[in-house]
Structure formats: structure tokens, C-alpha cells
Amino acid sequence: MQKQIEQIIIETLKELNEELENELFINPTSKTKLYGGTGALDSLALVSFITDLEDKISDKFEKNIILADEKAMSAKTSPFRNIETLTLYIKDLLENQ
Numbered sequence: 001m002q003k004q005i006e007q008i009i010i011e012t013l014k015e016l017n018e019e020l021e022n023e024l025f026i027n028p029t030s031k032t033k034l035y036g037g038t039g040a041l042d043s044l045a046l047v048s049f050i051t052d053l054e055d056k057i058s059d060k061f062e063k064n065i066i067l068a069d070e071k072a073m074s075a076k077t078s079p080f081r082n083i084e085t086l087t088l089y090i091k092d093l094l095e096n097q
Helices: 002-020 043-061 070-074 083-095
Strands: none
Touching: 002 043, 002 083, 043 083
């Protein structure tokens, strides 16, 4: 499941990058930074990314999840730091739903 989630995140980033044209997202890895600090997404791009990602996760796993909830936004360490942290966060949401 974890590898499938990571692949969906990477595919979603590559699709979004067709608009953003950010060289960090050409060949993303699990360590690719997403948001905050040195992350490559601004808040508007993050919203678009989250929306697309929620749809793809829902289609693949047939479960609706909300990524930008109070828990995620108030977490001491954001799940949106990099692909790896987001993958683990989504996996946790899917397993505990």
C-alpha cells in the first residue's frame, strides 16, 4: 500500500508540474520537499495538489480522505514536508478510517 500511495503522490506532482514547471518535480523521490521551509509548493499550488491527490487516493482505494484537516494543519511536524511524510500520513489515514 505504501508504495502505491507514494506512486500516486509522484504522479500527481508530475501532472501539477506541467503547470508549475519546477525542476524539483521533474523526477521526484521520497525525499522531495513539498511545502514549508525549502518546499517547492506555495499555498495555492498546495491546495491544487491536495485536491487532485484526494481524488486519486479515493479512486484507487475507494475511501474518501481529507488531507488538509485540522490535525494535519496543526501538527508540530507537517505531513506536507516531503513525499515520504505525506505517504506515511495518507497510509495512516487509510488504515484508521
